Amino acid sequence: MKQVPLGETGLMVSEVGFGGIPITRITVDEGVALVRAALDKGITYFDTARMYGDSEVKMGRALEGRRDQVVVATKTMKRSAEEMTQEIEASLEALRTTWIDLYQIHNLAKPEDLQTVLAPGGAYEALTKAQAQGKVKHIGFSSHHPDTAIQAIETGRFATVQFACNFVEDQAAGKVFAAAKARGMACIAMKPLGGGLLERADLCFAWLQAQEGVLPIPGMQSTSELNEIAGLYEQRRELNQADLDEMQRIRDELGTRFCHRCGYCMPCPNGINIPKVMLFTSQSRRFPPQHLIKASKDFILHAEENCEDCGECSERCPYELPIPEMLGEITAAFRDFMAQHGQA
Numbered sequence: 001m002k003q004v005p006l007g008e009t010g011l012m013v014s015e016v017g018f019g020g021i022p023i024t025r026i027t028v029d030e031g032v033a034l035v036r037a038a039l040d041k042g043i044t045y046f047d048t049a050r051m052y053g054d055s056e057v058k059m060g061r062a063l064e065g066r067r068d069q070v071v072v073a074t075k076t077m078k079r080s081a082e083e084m085t086q087e088i089e090a091s092l093e094a095l096r097t098t099w100i101d102l103y104q105i106h107n108l109a110k111p112e113d114l115q116t117v118l119a120p121g122g123a124y125e126a127l128t129k130a131q132a133q134g135k136v137k138h139i140g141f142s143s144h145h146p147d148t149a150i151q152a153i154e155t156g157r158f159a160t161v162q163f164a165c166n167f168v169e170d171q172a173a174g175k176v177f178a179a180a181k182a183r184g185m186a187c188i189a190m191k192p193l194g195g196g197l198l199e200r201a202d203l204c205f206a207w208l209q210a211q212e213g214v215l216p217i218p219g220m221q222s223t224s225e226l227n228e229i230a231g232l233y234e235q236r237r238e239l240n241q242a243d244l245d246e247m248q249r250i251r252d253e254l255g256t257r258f259c260h261r262c263g264y265c266m267p268c269p270n271g272i273n274i275p276k277v278m279l280f281t282s283q284s285r286r287f288p289p290q291h292l293i294k295a296s297k298d299f300i301l302h303a304e305e306n307c308e309d310c311g312e313c314s315e316r317c318p319y320e321l322p323i324p325e326m327l328g329e330i331t332a333a334f335r336d337f338m339a340q341h342g343q344a
């Protein structure tokens with residue numbers, strides 16, 4: 001696996017990293033084995049977060065004894081210095097290490113969020129203190145909001161930015177990463193597969209390989225996923241015209257309003273499982289109709305009956321999706337789908 005610089009941090013990392021959310025869905029032993037297998041494949045950048053369940057714990061166990069071979073990045077949603085200090089200590093313990101290479105402010109959303117973090121008594125203060133103590137080497141942030149991300153970049157106080165980037169979501173990421181590169185920051189691409197929505201991993205990674213200075217961090221939960229991704233980096237290929245046409249077809253099909261299944265809109269006060277309902281559109285093209293109707297009917301009709309258009313979910317969605325409107329469209333499409341398949 002090729003090693004590349006992580007911006008101007010002085011760190012070298014594999015050209016594809018390991019995203020730490022999916023290992024929360026497997027057992028501790030499986031998670032530990034998978035992280036070690038990734039390391040054996042040459043992956044040296046491992047991303048996790050305080051809010052990813054036991055992801056830090058699994059990585060800590062897996063990396064013990066090999067800590068100096070890897071770059072470990074974690075993050076927290078906490079915004080005050082006091083809470084950040086506690087989170088750093090908790091991460092160090094869970095990760096079984098005495099230093100964290102990159103500590104990120106997780107999901108900088110609104111400009112006020114950035115102000116809070118940078119104000120006296122804010123999380124950034126604790127990070128610089130930990131940096132002086134050698135517990136944290138570099139400070140970065142993640143965001144889903146281009147305007148806030150660009151404001152954070154322009155402060156000149158962060159070494160890295162993590163932002164969703166794939167061939168469908170390239171416009172916002174393009175602007176954010178251009179601003180970051182102008183300041184020598186590392187650009188870390190989360191959701192390289194569109195949060196699981198983009199099935200052509202070959203196209204996703206061929207496109208990302210062509211984006212200079214961008215480090216993708218796909219989440220993995222099995223050795224087959226790991227092998228597939230590592231294989232795409234071993235046998236890299238250029239995109240041809242047929243690939244470009246297929247990518248455009250996928251962009252057109254998904255449009256701009258697609259759900260990334262991040263779950264930030266949850267919980268709904270009326271118990272609607274929004275990301276699950278949002279999945280119906282893509283599933284309707286792939287799954288056997290009778291099976292899909294049986295599996296989806298209860299929660300889609302629950303959404304139809306219980307959404308009161310309160311808007312709480314849309315306020316929390318980092319992609320600013322008009323969720324109640326989309327739920328209405330999806331439930332109507334579901335009723336049409338049932339009618340087409342004899343279940344009106």
Ligand code: SF4
Nearest residue numbers: 268307308310311313
């Ligand atoms: S708008 Fe509908 S789906 Fe969203 S939080 Fe309110 S009730 Fe739930």
Ligand code: SF4
Nearest residue numbers: 259260262263265317
């Ligand atoms: S509706 Fe928005 S917040 Fe909810 S899962 Fe989809 S992208 Fe995430």
